[in-house]
Amino acid sequence: MSSSQCLCGLFITTIQGSFGDVRYCHCSKCRRKTGTAFTANAKVDISQWTIEGPEEHITEFEHAPGLYNAFCSRCGSPLYARSDADPSDIRIRIGGFEGDLDVSITGHVWVSFKAIWYSIEDSIPQYRQRFDDSE
Numbered sequence: 677m678s679s680s681q682c683l684c685g686l687f688i689t690t691i692q693g694s695f696g697d698v699r700y701c702h703c704s705k706c707r708r709k710t711g712t713a714f715t716a717n718a719k720v721d722i723s724q725w726t727i728e729g730p731e732e733h734i735t736e737f738e739h740a741p742g743l744y745n746a747f748c749s750r751c752g753s754p755l756y757a758r759s760d761a762d763p764s765d766i767r768i769r770i771g772g773f774e775g776d777l778d779v780s781i782t783g784h785v786w787v788s789f790k791a792i793w794y795s796i797e798d799s800i801p802q803y804r805q806r807f808d809d810s811e
Contacts, residue, residue: 680772682753687729689755695770696720698779700800702790705739709754710769713794717757717767718779725766727755 679690695718706715735749742760747753757767770779781800784790788804796802 678773678775678777680768680774682729682748682751682755682772684748684751684753686733686750687727687748687753687755689768689772690726690728691718691720691724691768691773692726693721693724695777695779696765698770698781700781700784701786702784702794703786704789706786707789707791709745713791714784716770716781718770719765719767722764722766725756725768 677690677692678695679688681688697719699717700714701717702714706717707713709715729748733749734746734755736744736746738744743757744759745757746755748755753772754769759765770777784796784800784802786805787796787802790796
């Protein structure tokens with residue numbers, strides 16, 4: 677079991693089991709959401725995920741048709757992302773989880789949109805878009 681909390685502590689997210697597919701996403705939307713060069717996102721089966729906190733303080737933003745990002749309305753921390761097309765999975769940012777995580781990064785995705793000031797210098801596979809479009 678792994679847990680994280682938002683910056684103000686209003687929400688606690690818990691994952692039972694594996695984090696699943698973890699990617700570094702370099703798309704411009706992820707960069708705007710975080711103010712960083714990329715995000716570290718894990719795809720998690722919704723049955724392994726719980727969130728504790730007052731539902732009225734979850735703000736969901738539909739950034740594309742059927743694609744939602746959720747935030748704590750008090751501190752702005754990202755809570756999860758979900759898709760109408762894939763209701764059995766959610767995406768979470770792993771940066772808020774503490775301790776020794778059983779995680780391996782499977783790829784840098786959307787590198788065709790990466791910040792020009794950031795250089796990828798590791799040996800993790802890079803994909804111009806999704807995993808099916810490798811460089």
